Amino acid sequence: MIRIDYLSRQPFINLLKNIIANESKNKNGFSIAIDGDWGSGKTWILDMLESQLPSDEYLIFHYNAWENDFYEEPLVALLSVMLESLRQIKKVKEIGGKANVVSSSILTLSKIVGVLTEKKLGVNLSDTFDAIKNTNAALHDAALTDDDFNTLLPLSNALKQVRKVLSELNPDFKILLVVDELDRCLPEYAIKVLERLHHVCNKMPVFQIIAIDKSNLADSICKVFGKNFSNPSPQHNTMQFADSYLQKFIDISVPLSNGKPNKSLEVMNGLEKGFCEWTRKDVPVAPINFDENFLEEFLAEMFNGIDRRLQEKIFSQVDLCHKMTLATGEKSECCSYAVLIYEIVSCIASYVFHSKNLCTVKNDSNGTFTLVFKDVDFSANPYADKYKQLAENLKDFFCLNKTYYTSLYIKSDVFFIRDEKSYLMKLLADEENIYNDYGQKTYFNFIAEDKAFLSEYDKIMHTMLFNS
Template sequence: MTSRIHEIEVPDENPFLNDVLNRKEVVDFLAKLVGRTTGPFVLAIDSEWGTGKTTLIAMLQAVLRKENFQCVHFNAWKADYVADPLVPMVSAINQIQLPAGEAAKTFSDRLQTIKKGTGVLAKRGLIAGIKVATLGVLDVESDVEAIAAELTGATANDLVERFEQENEILTKFRSDLESAVEQLAAAGKQKNLIFFIDELDRCRPDFAITLLERVKHLFDVPHIVFVLSIDKRQLEASTAAVYGSGINAPEYLRRFIDLELGLPTIGGKPFTDLILKRTGLDEVFAERTSNAELQYDREHFVRYFTQLADLCQLTLRARERCATRLMIVMHQTPPNHYLDPIVVAVLLVLRTIKPSLFRQIVEGVAGTKEIMEYLYTLPAAEKIATDRAGAVIEAELLAADHDSRRDDRAKELADIAQDEKRGAADRQYARNVLELISYPGRSSRSAMRMRSIAGKVDMAALTRGRG
């Protein structure tokens, strides 16, 4: 087993080789969109963190590269330790290698002048950043000018002249950038430079907002298409953190983004299968063949974890974290011992989506009743109620619960099954659970396992449970 789940591999020659989420149609649509758009243009792919945006971006890049587009990838989160995003953004463009020739030479020459302008603009941005960070404590006429002198080697006596000089630098920067991008077509590439910015919503707020400002003021030139990978809600929070809660964050962000496209949340069994494969858990499950019941542990876990994760709308990243916790559980469960895969699946999901209820289970004050009540409050709960899955989940939880809870619930279910005033679906559900909890394989296991299993899911929980 591996202790960390790495990003899904996206081979250049076959971008959709590991596409278990069936996103080829979405990627192909995006490739046509950004390929046919005449920049400047900013497209934002908006979806919650952990929903697979990074993998989709990797697939999109691979498709565009096959179509002879020059792509630049910039992971903003990995660069947000620097003061100004302009520097790593220009560095990303500097990595472009064109075929040897006149176009490549011109491209290189333009980049040299762009880098010179970057140095000056980044220093000026640093001065402004210091002013903002100190909330006006600095004195404009003394402290800021001293900093300007130290950074630029000049004295800012004439602010109007300095503004005009900076405007000239900005104009020169954009002109050289436009000329550099024009060399792509001259070098046999497609006209558009596709500039991908990933993980923007995870950056520190001031870095994220400064980056958007740089895109707007410096990179707004023909044939540059930006593709931003964002969680807009997080980006709106960053905007409020920088400019205060009174700002209209959605309206502010519209200044920078020409088109937003949502990414549908996708889960399902194929993704669960992929997680088990990538973590090496498939091999561990394969060892669980000491008796007829254990050999179905993987099948049961995949089915019920997928249903519960879909029901609770877990992000793909959250599902991966559940798999990491499953690794810990399986480290503690010998291959000839009961794993209780359905109970494990329930507790993994609860630990992620409802930690307060999980803690109550660990402490022994909550059990099957509270779990099922919570699950049936979720919007799509009827999906597990109508295909017998809900009855199976409740029966497995009861088998692992306290004897008194199980007995009380069995009496309640017996009454429901005989109550003609109840709906037919309720009576059938009660009969299903009663039938399942009477199964010899369940009744022969020791009760009160739920807290022990919770301890395997979270070692800290195990310590709390013993207190």
């Protein structure tokens, strides 16, 4: 499946590949953390990174800690992931001379998992072990014997055997251990995973990449160790304590921003296909045209620094409400990109900021007209701080210089529709027209046509989000 780089992440992936190339031969191992907010695309980056590394050179174990947290002992989950990866590699004919060490490692890890599981769950796995021995008796002597089972009971002995397997694999492969979704685990489990990784990989030729949201993980670390920094001092706070603890496991931490969307309509997952370019033959001088280029510019600026998961939720909500509005029989004269932009901004107001109010045009004393969310700039909205970037993006995109509107006949503080942005500001703000002439009245007639449809859209949006 083709993966689209919506957030221009390839330079970050290249950085990771360079670090791996420089440190993967380190006999004592190396570990890095990708530190990014929830939804910033860490999993996507890891998947892309793995797909771009040569499979004949790297042995990659991808361990999703959250998906495997039903194992009480993280080591069992980690070994299960390693086993699955090795079994997949064994199916590849091109591994040639590496087949023996892969098969031997599978047998050894299978026994370790079996013993750990049997002792914990009381399951008799002797039949499974017999099947393994029968299918590969020649390798059995080179791996563990039945007598070794008794020595595996202590967890420390199991860890020694795993480390031995990694040492045997290392001459044939560069070993990469990828750990994802750690910050979604329960605090105690997340800490246990970190400890097990340290026990397995410490001073071993293994390159680790751990995806985390450090701020989230910091809270978990402090909670587990009973540290309360409700009134932090400059010398003691949650993040400092977490950083000190994480130094044990992580050599370097690489911050990941929420990214900047490409100027492409593909970020909308097909939502734009229900809309069209805005063109009117009866528009007066200085025609306005909402085309794909303008829509791409809006999307790139509006969602700059906004995590991909939130973008997808917004587009999904818009798509659903738009279809439900069409189902009422209400029709827009032209379901243009101008209508789509209104629907996106309206969804952000309702879905993100939990506000039924939309926007207002702010007449600034610094010589600009600015479009802002009503409940974000001018009230104590509890979501305003968390999603401040969205509000700032809207304000930055819709900021017009008053001198652009100045002429012999028009005062500089009079808002006048002359281009796409000024048209949208009037569509989104729903304010009185101050300056009247034939051209402006024509624009407002177009806005009124769209408003009939969009008022029904807003009603459905509010019903879904505020009356459920």
